[in-house]
Every structure is written in C-alpha cells, then in structure tokens.
Amino acid sequence: MTTTDKIHQTLRDSAGMRWLVLLLLAFAMFCSYIFMDILSPIKDLMQSTRGWDSTAFGTMQGSETFLNVFVFFLIFAGIILDKMGVRFTAILSGAVMLVGATINWYAVTDAFQGSGLQTWFTNNLNYIPGFDELGISPFYRGMPASAKFAAIGFMIFGCGVEMAGITVSRGIVKWFKGREMALAMGSEMALARLGVATCMIFSPVFAKLGGVIDVSRSVAFGVVLLLIALIMFIVYFFMDKKLDEQTGEAEEKDDPFKISDLGTILSSGGFWLVALLCVLYYSAIFPFQKYAVNMLQCNLVFKEVPTDSFWATNTVTILQYCIMLVVAGASFASNFMKKASMKYGLLTLAGVLLTVFCYMGYMRQSAETVFAVFPLLAVGITPILGNYVDHKGKAASMLMIGSMLLVLCHLTFAFVLPEFRDNAVGGVVIAYLTILVLGASFSLVPASLWPSVPKLVDAKIIGSAYALIFWVQNIGLWLFPLLIGKVLDKTNTQLVADLKNGVITPEEAAVSYDYTAPLVMLACLGVAALVLGFILKVVDKKKGLGLEEPNIKA
Numbered sequence: 001m002t003t004t005d006k007i008h009q010t011l012r013d014s015a016g017m018r019w020l021v022l023l024l025l026a027f028a029m030f031c032s033y034i035f036m037d038i039l040s041p042i043k044d045l046m047q048s049t050r051g052w053d054s055t056a057f058g059t060m061q062g063s064e065t066f067l068n069v070f071v072f073f074l075i076f077a078g079i080i081l082d083k084m085g086v087r088f089t090a091i092l093s094g095a096v097m098l099v100g101a102t103i104n105w106y107a108v109t110d111a112f113q114g115s116g117l118q119t120w121f122t123n124n125l126n127y128i129p130g131f132d133e134l135g136i137s138p139f140y141r142g143m144p145a146s147a148k149f150a151a152i153g154f155m156i157f158g159c160g161v162e163m164a165g166i167t168v169s170r171g172i173v174k175w176f177k178g179r180e181m182a183l184a185m186g187s188e189m190a191l192a193r194l195g196v197a198t199c200m201i202f203s204p205v206f207a208k209l210g211g212v213i214d215v216s217r218s219v220a221f222g223v224v225l226l227l228i229a230l231i232m233f234i235v236y237f238f239m240d241k242k243l244d245e246q247t248g249e250a251e252e253k254d255d256p257f258k259i260s261d262l263g264t265i266l267s268s269g270g271f272w273l274v275a276l277l278c279v280l281y282y283s284a285i286f287p288f289q290k291y292a293v294n295m296l297q298c299n300l301v302f303k304e305v306p307t308d309s310f311w312a313t314n315t316v317t318i319l320q321y322c323i324m325l326v327v328a329g330a331s332f333a334s335n336f337m338k339k340a341s342m343k344y345g346l347l348t349l350a351g352v353l354l355t356v357f358c359y360m361g362y363m364r365q366s367a368e369t370v371f372a373v374f375p376l377l378a379v380g381i382t383p384i385l386g387n388y389v390d391h392k393g394k395a396a397s398m399l400m401i402g403s404m405l406l407v408l409c410h411l412t413f414a415f416v417l418p419e420f421r422d423n424a425v426g427g428v429v430i431a432y433l434t435i436l437v438l439g440a441s442f443s444l445v446p447a448s449l450w451p452s453v454p455k456l457v458d459a460k461i462i463g464s465a466y467a468l469i470f471w472v473q474n475i476g477l478w479l480f481p482l483l484i485g486k487v488l489d490k491t492n493t494q495l496v497a498d499l500k501n502g503v504i505t506p507e508e509a510a511v512s513y514d515y516t517a518p519l520v521m522l523a524c525l526g527v528a529a530l531v532l533g534f535i536l537k538v539v540d541k542k543k544g545l546g547l548e549e550p551n552i553k554a
C-alpha cells in the first residue's frame with residue numbers, strides 16, 4: 001500500500017473497523033429485543049405475583065407501540081433521523097429505551113407495591129377522553145396499578161426501540177453500502193433473533209433465582225443490558241464522527257425528509273400490498289411470541305424442575321444456550337466465508353447441535369426452553385435465505401410459503417397440540433416440530449420482505465418508506481397482544497369465574513387457559529397474508545415489479 005492509499009483510507013475501508021461498527025449496532029439491537037419480550041415467558045408469574053390477568057398482560061404488552069401509532073412517533077423518529085443524522089439519533093434512541101425500561105422495572109418491583117404512586121395509579125388513568133370512546137385506551141378501569149405504570153414505561157421504551165430499528169438500518173447502509181451490506185443486515189437480524197431466545201431462556205431464570213420468585217429481577221436484567229446498549233451507541237457515535245471527519249461529508253444531508261415523499265410512497269400500490277402483508281404476518285408472530293410460553297404451559301405437562309440449587313435448576317438451560325451460540329456462530333461463519341462446502345458442513349454441525357439442543361430441552365422440560373428453539377432456526381437460516389434472494393430471487397413465492405407455514409403452525413397449536421395434553425412425549429415432539437416449522441416461516445418472510453421494499457420505492461425515499469411500513473406494522477403490534485388477552489379472558493369464562501371465586505389458585509389459573517380461539521384468530525391473519533402474497537405475485541408478474549428477480553444479477 002502506498003502512502004497516498006494510506007492517507008485516503010477511512011475507518012469504513014478497514015474491514016475490522018466496519019465489522020466492529022456492525023457489532024456495536026447489532027449488539028445494541030440484541031439488547032433491545034431482549035427487553036421487548038422480557039415479560040413474555042413469565043406471563044404466569046405476572047398473574048400469580050402481580051395480579052395481571054390476560055387482559056392486563058395484553059394491554060400492557062400492546063402499549064409498546066401505542067405512542068408510535070397514535071402520536072405518530074415513528075414518523076417523527078424518521079424525521080429526527082433525517083434531520084439530525086444517525087449518531088445523534090442512535091444515542092437518543094438508546095437513552096429513550098433506557099428511561100422507559102427503568103420506569104417499567106420500577107412498576108414491577110416490590111417497592112412500587114403499597115407506594116403512593118401505586119395508590120395514584122389505582123385511582124387514576126381509568127379513562128382517557130377521546131381514546132376510550134374509540135376503544136383504543138392503553139389503560140382501563142380495574143387494570144392493576146403496576147400494569148398501568150409498566151405500560152407507560154413500555155410506551156416510552158417502544159418509541160426508543162423503533163427509532164433504534166430505523167437508525168441501525170441507516171447506520172448499516174452508511175458503513176456497508178457497496179460492500180457486504182446484505183450479510184451485515186442478515187447478521188444484525190440474526191443477532192436480534194438470538195436476543196429473543198436469550199430472554200425466553202434467561203428471564204424465567206432470573207425471576208426464579210434462588211427459589212424465590214421476583215419478577216423485577218428479570219426486568220432489571222433487561223435494564224442493565226439497555227445500559228450496555230447505550231454505551232455501544234456512544235462508542236458508535238465517536239467512530240461515526242471520525243468517519244465523517246475523514247470523508248469530509250456532512251451527515252445525511254443528501255437525503256432530507258419531505259412531506260411530499262409520504263404522498264409518493266402512499267400512492268404506490270405495490271408498497272401498500274407489502275405494508276399490509278407485513279402488518280398481517282408480523283401481527284401473527286410478535287404478539288404470539290408474547291403468549292407462546294404460556295400457551296405451551298397450558299397445553300403440555302412438564303416435570304417439576306428442582307429449585308433448591310442454581311446448578312440443579314439451570315445447568316441444562318445454560319448448556320442449551322451455549323449450543324445455541326455455536327449454531328449462530330456456525331451460521332455466521334458459513335455466510336462470511338462464502339464457501340459452499342464450508343456452508344453445508346457447518347450447517348450439518350448446526351443441525352446435529354440443534355438436535356442435541358431439542359433433546360436437552362425435552363429432558364429439562366420447561367415451556368421456555370422448548371419455545372427457545374423458535375428464534376434459533378431463524379438465527380441459522382435467515383442470512384442463508386437472504387443470500388438466496390440476493391442471487392436467485394423468488395421473494396414473492398417465499399412470502400407465500402412463509403404465510404402458508406404460519407397458518408399450518410397456528411392450526412396445529414390450536415387443534416393438534418391439545419390432543420396430546422396427557423401424552424408428555426408426543427406433546428413435546430409435536431411442539432418442537434411445530435415451533436421449528438414456525439421458525440422456518442419466520443426466516444422466509446423477513447428475508448424476502450425487507451429486501452423487496454427498495455424495488456417498490458425510489459432509493460431517495462427508502463428511509464421514509466421503512467418508517468411508514470414500521471408504522472403500519474406497529475398498528476398490528478399494538479392491537480393483537482391486546483386482542484389475544486381479551487379473547488383469552490372472554491373464551492375462558494369458567495376459569496376467570498373460578499379464579500374470582502377462589503375455586504382455583506392464581507398459580508393454577510395462570511397455566512390453565514384454552515388458547516384455541518386466539519390461535520384461530522392468528523391463523524386467520526396468516527390466511528389473509530397468504531391471499532395478499534398471492535395478489536402480490538400476480539401484480540408483480542403483470543407490472544414487472546421485479547420481486548421474483550435476484551437482487552444481484554450476474
């Protein structure tokens with residue numbers, strides 16, 4: 001390398017620095033995905049220790065996207081990102097997530113119980129003029145005070161996490177454009193999926209640590225991770241600043257946000273088809289994730305796990321997690337090295353380890369370790385499918401196959417799994433197979449949906465297009481956790497009455513719900529997504545949108 005080359009080299013030109021930036025951004029997203037579902041695997045404990053019935057749980061979980069949807073925060077986040085640039089918005093989103101998470105944590109601590117704040121929240125926020133009339137209030141009369149206050153924290157966190165999502169994507173484009181961009185995006189998404197598996201496994205471990213149940217420990221674990229995420233964003237800030245000093249470019253000034261962009265995007269028929277497919281598909285996935293562990297608890301018989309010693313309780317769980325890291329590492333290495341033989345060798349290894357993982361989960365027999373395989377398969381195959389779309393295309397077909405698998409899985413959970421309630425082995429096998437197929441669906445759709453957006457809108461307005469799709473998606477992510485909770489309480493009237501009359505304990509009630517109705521509702525979303533996928537394929541053929549074409553043409 002000559003002296004001139006050295007002078008012109010920026011941080012972005014160094015592969016090590018580029019991947020370090022990706023690690024910082026992806027790890028921050030990993031932490032935020034952990035917090036997003038931190039309460040999901042302990043729904044039963046929220047009911048037995050904090051009195052959150054399914055409606056309270058669902059209302060609190062749905063509140064995450066409330067401000068994004070109804071106060072249009074996601075659109076503002078897009079504007080802030082355009083005006084202030086990636087590094088400022090990254091730190092802002094990290095700080096917003098941390099503030100929201102801390103409020104959320106305080107709401108579920110013992111200190112909140114019996115405090116003046118609890119009394120205030122019990123007597124107030126029962127009615128929000130305007131929102132109540134429309135039936136979209138994030139609070140209701142009789143909602144436990146801890147759930148109301150937690151919902152406020154989760155709303156603030158939700159603003160931060162969606163802002164972080166669009167900021168990280170823009171950051172990856174800034175550092176990887178013209179280089180390994182698809183691999184970088186796939187790896188970031190894979191690490192986010194690993195975050196979901198991490199919280200499914202570790203949230204209950206923290207809540208039950210030492211045999212004493214304390215749900216606030218799980219949330220505290222998430223808060224600490226979000227603090228680390230903020231530190232990651234701060235380190236990114238300095239690296240990004242250095243890059244701009246080296247290139248002499250002003251940040252993001254070439255792509256400012258204009259209101260007229262929204263009109264351009266909204267007038268595209270293809271954009272609407274993809275946005276609607278996105279809201280239908282993700283509404284049947286992310287809200288389901290919040291109830292899945294409890295659904296398994298209600299449908300499967302699990303062995304009692306000893307709680308007297310940490311290692312007796314958690315050795316298998318920790319080993320499972322280590323195997324999961326190996327699977328994720330193998331998938332990443334196979335993509336990074338881009339060698340077919342290496343890829344299949346590592347995939348075989350991942351398959352073998354996955355089998356061991358499932359067997360260990362079966363031995364350990366707990367709902368959260370069974371469900372933890374769901375994001376695991378997505379970790380393994382999302383980057384590979386992304387690579388397939390890049391080189392072979394077929395995105396519209398993959399959207400249809402993904403939706404079809406989704407319908408199949410929800411119907412199996414609704415009608416086949418309950419038939420195996422008294423058959424410990426059969427039930428766990430059906431659960432594992434269905435979760436693995438659902439994981440494959442969760443790889444097919446994101447890997448084909450997100451790269452299709454640039455084919456439908458102009459590159460100049462891609463940031464606004466993603467913000468708008470996330471906004472439409474957030475409507476479903478607000479509505480469906482809430483609807484699942486309400487439908488659960490409405491279709492389990494005997495259980496709700498027995499709990500009220502003291503016939504059963506909160507512990508028994510928490511794991512005795514019949515999930516058939518909510519699962520059928522989610523399967524219907526999948527059917528609607530499938531129909532839209534079919535229409536998209538027809539429109540693509542007629543109008544030549546290029547969705548079935550590869551991204552990289554030889």
Ligand SMILES: N[C@@H](Cc1c[nH]cn1)C(=O)NCC(=O)O
Pocket residue numbers: 036162165192282286446470473477
């Ligand atoms: N809207 C984002 C992040 C998210 C997840 N749950 C709630 N918000 C998103 O959809 N990201 C894409 C993905 O596939 O994770």
